[in-house]
Amino acid sequence: MRTIIVTGSNRGIGYSIAKYLAERHYRIIMVDYDRSINETGSKMNELYGNVEGIQCDVSSYEKCEEAFSTVDRHEIYGIVNNAGINRDVMFKNMTYEQWDAVIKTDLYSMFNVTKQFVNSMIENNSGRIVNISSASWNGNIGQANYSSAKAGVIGFTKTLARELGKYGITSNAVVPGFIKTPMTDAMPDKIKEKFIEKIPLKRIGTPDDVANAVEFLMKEESSYINGILLEVGGGMFL
Numbered sequence: 001m002r003t004i005i006v007t008g009s010n011r012g013i014g015y016s017i018a019k020y021l022a023e024r025h026y027r028i029i030m031v032d033y034d035r036s037i038n039e040t041g042s043k044m045n046e047l048y049g050n051v052e053g054i055q056c057d058v059s060s061y062e063k064c065e066e067a068f069s070t071v072d073r074h075e076i077y078g079i080v081n082n083a084g085i086n087r088d089v090m091f092k093n094m095t096y097e098q099w100d101a102v103i104k105t106d107l108y109s110m111f112n113v114t115k116q117f118v119n120s121m122i123e124n125n126s127g128r129i130v131n132i133s134s135a136s137w138n139g140n141i142g143q144a145n146y147s148s149a150k151a152g153v154i155g156f157t158k159t160l161a162r163e164l165g166k167y168g169i170t171s172n173a174v175v176p177g178f179i180k181t182p183m184t185d186a187m188p189d190k191i192k193e194k195f196i197e198k199i200p201l202k203r204i205g206t207p208d209d210v211a212n213a214v215e216f217l218m219k220e221e222s223s224y225i226n227g228i229l230l231e232v233g234g235g236m237f238l
């Protein structure tokens with residue numbers, strides 16, 4: 001059974017990815033800084049028998065080193081770098097803390113987590129890295145911090161695709177559009193309606209829409225797909 005780490009999986013898209021993959025017979029390590037991740041992992045384990053939860057703040061390199069010290073590195077087949085936050089505000093009013101928190105969580109986490117497993121993946125001569133970016137990577141009002149981090153995720157993804165391909169490791173990004181999660185539930189209804197109006201499918205996406213794209217990239221049969229941006233946005237990118 002192949003083992004996949006999913007960060008930011010206590011709720012939202014990460015939770016759905018973990019569940020979707022566990023249902024499809026992967027062993028899952030759910031990672032979140034929320035302490036209830038241990039309980040979430042146990043509950044999921046009762047259902048599928050192949051899940052554990054590890055509490056870790058992925059914005060900290062030291063905490064990642066510590067939290068993953070008990071994980072058998074060679075068991076890890078896949079990483080889903082999903083943990084992310086937003087702190088939306090116009091750049092003129094953005095504080096250093098709002099900038100720093102988003103860059104550390106959404107971009108540094110890519111390094112902090114992937115670095116723990118990349119050498120064992122190279123030794124295994126196989127692996128899958130799937131990074132969650134966002135439609136905002138292209139620039140978005142009120143999201144200088146978030147857009148910068150999510151554009152960085154794409155540079156990181158494509159660079160690893162070039163560097164690691166020769167070891168049988170693929171690196172791809174999933175780019176969600178507008179997905180119903182606690183992150184977007186916090187947005188005012190008026191803004192949500194405006195977004196939906198611009199989506200050709202005229203609906204907000206579900207976390208499972210994203211999980212399906214991640215599962216596709218994890219497949220053995222997807223071994224020739226490397227360095228892509230897989231957009232899950234109901235056509236909003238057209």
Ligand SMILES: NC(=O)c1ccc[n+]([C@@H]2O[C@H](COP(=O)([O-])OP(=O)(O)OC[C@H]3O[C@@H](n4cnc5c(N)ncnc54)[C@H](O)[C@@H]3O)[C@@H](O)[C@H]2O)c1
Pocket residue numbers: 007008009010011012013014031032033034056057058059082083084085105132133134135175176177178179180181182183184
């Ligand atoms: N919801 C959307 O419409 C949307 C669109 C594009 C991209 N995304 C991206 O998808 C990912 C998941 O978003 P979501 O909507 O499910 O968000 P969410 O806020 O609902 O869930 C995020 C999860 O990540 C965890 N987390 C946050 N910071 C962490 C840290 N430092 N260490 C460990 N865990 C941490 C949270 O505890 C939470 O469980 C994010 O990277 C987000 O940027 C979301």
